[in-house]
Amino acid sequence: xxxxxxxxxxxxxxxxxxxxxxxxxxxxxxxxxxxxxxxxxxxxxxxxxxxxxxxxxxxxxxxxxxxxxxxxxxxxxxxxxxxxxxxxxxxxxxxxxxxxxxxxxxxxxxxxxxxxxxxxxxxxxxxxxxxxxxxxxxxxxxxxxxxxxxxxxxxxxxxxxxxxxxxxxxxxxxxxxxxxxxxxxxxxxxxxxxxxxxxxxxxxxxxxxxxxxxxxxxxxxxxxxxxxxxxxxxxxxxxxxxxxxxxxxxxxxxxxxxxxxxxxxxxxxxxxxxxxxxxxxxxxxxxxxxxxxxxxxxxxxxxxxxxxxxxxxxxxxxxxxxxxxxxxxxxxxxxxxxxxxxxxxxxxxxxxxxxxxxxxxxxxxxxxxxxxxxxxxxxxxxxxxxxxxxxxxxxxxxxxxxxxxxxxxxxxxxxxxxxxxxxxxxxxxxxxxxxxxxxxxxxxxxxxxxxxxxxxxxxxxxxxxxxxxxxxxxxxxxxxxxxxxxxxxxxxxxxxxxxxxxxxxxxxxx
Amino acid sequence: xxxxxxxxxxxxxxxxxxxxxxxxxxxxxxxxxxxxxxxxxxxxxxxxxxxxxxxxxxxxxxxxxxxxxxxxxxxxxxxxxxxxxxxxxxxxxxxxxxxxxxxxxxxxxxxxxxxxxxxxxxxxxxxxxxxxxxxxxxxxxxxxxxxxxxxxxxxxxxxxxxxxxxxxxxxxxxxxxxxxxxxxxxxxxxxxxxxxxxxxxxxxxxxxxxxxxxxxxxxxxxxxxxxxxxxxxxxxxxxxxxxxxxxxxxxxxxxxxxxxxxxxxxxxxxxxxxxxxxxxxxxxxxxxxxxxxxxxxxxxxxxxxxxxxxxxxxxxxxxxxxxxxxxxxxxxxxxxxxxxxxxxxxxxxxx
Numbered sequence: 118x119x120x121x122x123x124x125x126x127x128x129x130x131x132x133x134x135x136x137x138x139x140x141x142x143x144x145x146x147x148x149x150x151x152x153x154x155x156x157x158x159x160x161x162x163x164x165x166x167x168x169x170x171x172x173x174x175x176x177x178x179x180x181x182x183x184x185x186x187x188x189x190x191x192x193x194x195x196x197x198x199x200x201x202x203x204x205x206x207x208x209x210x211x212x213x214x215x216x217x218x219x220x221x222x223x224x225x226x227x228x229x230x231x232x233x234x235x236x237x238x239x240x241x242x243x244x245x246x247x248x249x250x251x252x253x254x255x256x257x258x259x260x261x262x263x264x265x266x267x268x269x270x271x272x273x274x275x276x277x278x279x280x281x282x283x284x285x286x287x288x289x290x291x292x293x294x295x296x297x298x299x300x301x302x303x304x305x306x307x308x309x310x311x312x313x314x315x316x317x318x319x320x321x322x323x324x325x326x327x328x329x330x331x332x333x334x335x336x337x338x339x340x341x342x343x344x345x346x347x348x349x350x351x352x353x354x355x356x357x358x359x360x361x362x363x364x365x366x367x368x369x370x371x372x373x374x375x376x377x378x379x380x381x382x383x384x385x386x387x388x389x390x391x392x393x394x395x396x397x398x399x400x401x402x403x404x405x406x407x408x409x410x411x412x413x414x415x416x417x418x419x420x421x422x423x424x425x426x427x428x429x430x431x432x433x434x435x436x437x438x439x440x441x442x443x444x445x446x447x448x449x450x451x452x453x454x455x456x457x458x459x460x461x462x463x464x465x466x467x468x469x470x471x472x473x474x475x476x477x478x479x480x481x482x483x484x485x486x487x488x489x490x491x492x493x494x495x496x497x498x499x500x501x502x503x504x505x506x507x508x509x510x511x512x513x514x515x516x517x518x519x520x521x522x523x524x525x526x527x528x529x530x531x532x533x534x535x536x537x538x539x540x541x542x543x544x545x546x547x548x549x550x551x552x553x554x555x556x557x558x559x560x561x562x563x564x565x566x567x568x569x570x571x572x573x574x575x576x577x578x579x580x581x582x583x584x585x586x587x588x589x590x591x592x593x594x595x596x597x598x599x600x601x602x603x604x605x606x607x608x609x610x611x612x613x614x615x616x617x618x619x620x621x622x623x624x625x626x627x
Numbered sequence: 628x629x630x631x632x633x634x635x636x637x638x639x640x641x642x643x644x645x646x647x648x649x650x651x652x653x654x655x656x657x658x659x660x661x662x663x664x665x666x667x668x669x670x671x672x673x674x675x676x677x678x679x680x681x682x683x684x685x686x687x688x689x690x691x692x693x694x695x696x697x698x699x700x701x702x703x704x705x706x707x708x709x710x711x712x713x714x715x716x717x718x719x720x721x722x723x724x725x726x727x728x729x730x731x732x733x734x735x736x737x738x739x740x741x742x743x744x745x746x747x748x749x750x751x752x753x754x755x756x757x758x759x760x761x762x763x764x765x766x767x768x769x770x771x772x773x774x775x776x777x778x779x780x781x782x783x784x785x786x787x788x789x790x791x792x793x794x795x796x797x798x799x800x801x802x803x804x805x806x807x808x809x810x811x812x813x814x815x816x817x818x819x820x821x822x823x824x825x826x827x828x829x830x831x832x833x834x835x836x837x838x839x840x841x842x843x844x845x846x847x848x849x850x851x852x853x854x855x856x857x858x859x860x861x862x863x864x865x866x867x868x869x870x871x872x873x874x875x876x877x878x879x880x881x882x883x884x885x886x887x888x889x890x891x892x893x894x895x896x897x898x899x900x901x902x903x904x905x906x907x908x909x910x911x912x913x914x915x916x917x918x919x920x921x922x923x924x925x926x927x928x929x930x931x932x933x934x935x936x937x938x939x940x941x942x943x944x945x946x947x948x949x950x951x952x953x954x955x956x957x958x959x960x961x962x963x964x965x966x967x968x969x970x971x972x973x974x975x976x977x978x
Contacts, residue, residue, distance in 0.1 A: 130634070417862045439865030448863070456859040469849055470864040478846045485844075 754884020
């Protein structure tokens with residue numbers, strides 16, 4: 118037995134993050150920890166890695182009870198962790214980054230040799246001498262994994278490793294992980310993606326609300342049965358009616374925008390249009406210009422030329438967010454607290470952020486009863502679990518807050534709705550409801566633009582798809598004609614070139 | 628090792644009790660200081676907390692002192708709620724006194740009493756001009772408003788010095804650095820005979836009501852506060868951060884300038900280099916102890932005025948240095964910050 122957790126419990130003020138969790142991992146086993154956001158996976162991993170101390174329970178490592186006081190001690194035991202967000206210095210090379218982390222008197226050339234050796238052994242091509250900022254996200258993840266492997270770990274923890282990867286890169290990663298396991302390294306694989314767990318993992322521990330709700334062999338389960346263990350119920354099915362696209366309501370025409378600051382992505386030749394009554398999905402690994410595009414669309418970034426952006430034929434590039442909203446363009450950003458809502462203000466007060474001034478104020482004074490009624494309407498119509506219109510935005514769970522925000526914007530009667538990561542970090546039930554609302558909005562004749570990292574989601578609700586990579590947009594493809602493999606290739610920026618960029622290429626050649 | 632850990636939900640009660648707790652701590656320290664200086668703590672404390680409210684006359688003096696503190700505190704509360712850190716209200720107050728005093732010096736004994744209105748408006752304008760410098764530098768050059776507003780205090784003081792030592796010096800003033808006394812029609816009359824209380828205090832109370840409505844009931848006030856609480860949400864909603872910056876700085880400059888002009892034609896009746904008793908800085912404490920809430924600011928303004936009066940009394944009656952006022956003010960702010968920190972955080976022992 119490599120690792121055994123026995124009756125681990127950990128409470129935070131107001132929540133029991135882990136409640137009597139036991140779990141065993143054998144040498145060479147790939148063990149999945151499956152659960153929704155907030156089920157307690159991250160807390161459990163932090164306990165194993167020594168970043169958090171459990172309130173009760175014990176950890177047995179290679180047959181002996183241990184108290185892992187800090188991550189340094191975990192590393193000494195042979196536990197390594199690849200975080201969801203990488204900790205690499207952009208201006209240094211991959212090898213230099215790894216060298217820094219080793220902290221021992223070793224020459225850089227030796228480190229590079231060892232990297233090459235490990236990389237070769239596991240087929241992890243990573244170009245150790247290239248500066249990190251030139252690496253793709255998948256390559257950066259490989260650097261992180263190599264950094265872990267140099268320490269020769271006995272247990273490797275991966276926290277949602279595929280959320281930033283294209284489907285092809287996921288396959289590559291799985292090959293590496295299987296070979297590592299074959300060499301005797303145990304792997305704890307944290308995810309909420311059922312298909313990945315079924316294809317990769319030997320055993321699976323399912324968590325729900327801090328408790329173990331199942332210990333299963335994922336290969337013998339169906340996605341439906343795993344999902345039931347994870348959420349405790351079947352997700353509701355979506356109503357999908359055929360699209361009835363009307364006039365073009367949102368049009369972006371050859372949008373170019375230089376990067377704003379060192380780490381922002383310049384946008385190049387972006388074109389898209391969304392018609393009334395259809396959903397356009399934009400796929401792509403985040404960090405490929407989505408934030409920049411969203412800023413331009415919402416009006417928070419007003420550097421774009423006025424004509425590059427048209428709302429029902431009217432150029433709106435020079436207008437601010439409020440003016441665009443009056444014209445019917447509503448926007449739901451990815452950050453729910455601090456952007457879509459003010460955390461400490463009540464739901465009623467937060468209505469005012471995107472409300473029509475004509476309804477919610479008179480002579481410059483706030484009509485508080487109207488705001489309260491509107492918030493109450495959102496709560497009732499969208500089933501938001503909240504203490505009432507006076508509850509602070511931050512007191513809501515992620516899913517309920519997102520339901521409130523989506524509801525608020527839908528009750529604002531948008532002609533065009535732009536949504537970023539509509540169900541990120543939202544529990545399965547709320548996610549299904551939000552997707553259903555977006556479809557209903559589409560059927561009511563709204564033009565909907567969804568930017569998401571979740572391919573499954575985009576395939577579920579979009580009528581057409583475009584892919585964003587390195588600040589460019591692929592041509593549009595009907596969802597019915599698209600496959601996951603093809604979109605995956607496009608996510609690396611490899612799509613058939615359209616006329617415009619071909620002319621540009623010939624210009625460059627000439 | 629001691630470590631601060633954020634509390635999940637700070638007690639709602641404590642958020643309001645915190646100023647009282649801070650006051651109690653301040654009093655406790657005061658007792659210690661009086662003992663250390665060989666004075667009776669009871670007598671010492673009575674100078675600060677009983678004498679100022681003992682008689683109607685003393686209460687009127689308290690209101691007179693509290694007026695500039697409340698007015699300036701109101702403007703600062705709007706600033707701090709919008710995350711604009713104007714700490715130069717002292718300079719804006721001085722400019723208000725200069726502008727208001729300048730207009731008052733133009734008047735003669737036969738000028739109509741209505742001259743008071745232009746005097747006060749000039750004071751407002753003076754404070755606004757000084758605050759507008761801060762807003763402009765921040766807006767156009769992204770200069771830090773904390774530094775700029777603070778440094779402009781010294782410029783304002785030197786400007787005042789230049790005027791009262793130079794062009795505005797009273798030719799019959801035996802070469803003292805002071806202007807001539809303002810003509811009678813420019814002066815604020817006494818509201819109650821036998822006291823120095825003037826129209827400034829009712830004006831301050833009206834301002835309290837107006838600012839309360841502005842902050843908590845108006846759309847414009849809501850926008851300012853969203854900008855302070857969550858700049859990202861303000862950008863998302865489409866609220867202009869530049870507009871917020873100019874609004875709150877002009878507002879607080881205007882209030883500080885009004886306070887300066889009121890004092891100039893109220894109790895002072897002339898300009899000297901010591902126009903301000905540090906009201907602009909004390910009002911920062913007033914704003915925070917009053918929880919950036921206009922009603923709270925009335926209470927904290929009265930409290931700070933007690934410290935001013937108590938300090939003078941302690942000096943004249945007990946022979947204690949007048950610095951006691953500053954000591955009490957500082958202690959109060961310090962204790963409040965400590966209380967607030969402990970309300971939002973807990974201390975954990977870490978091995």
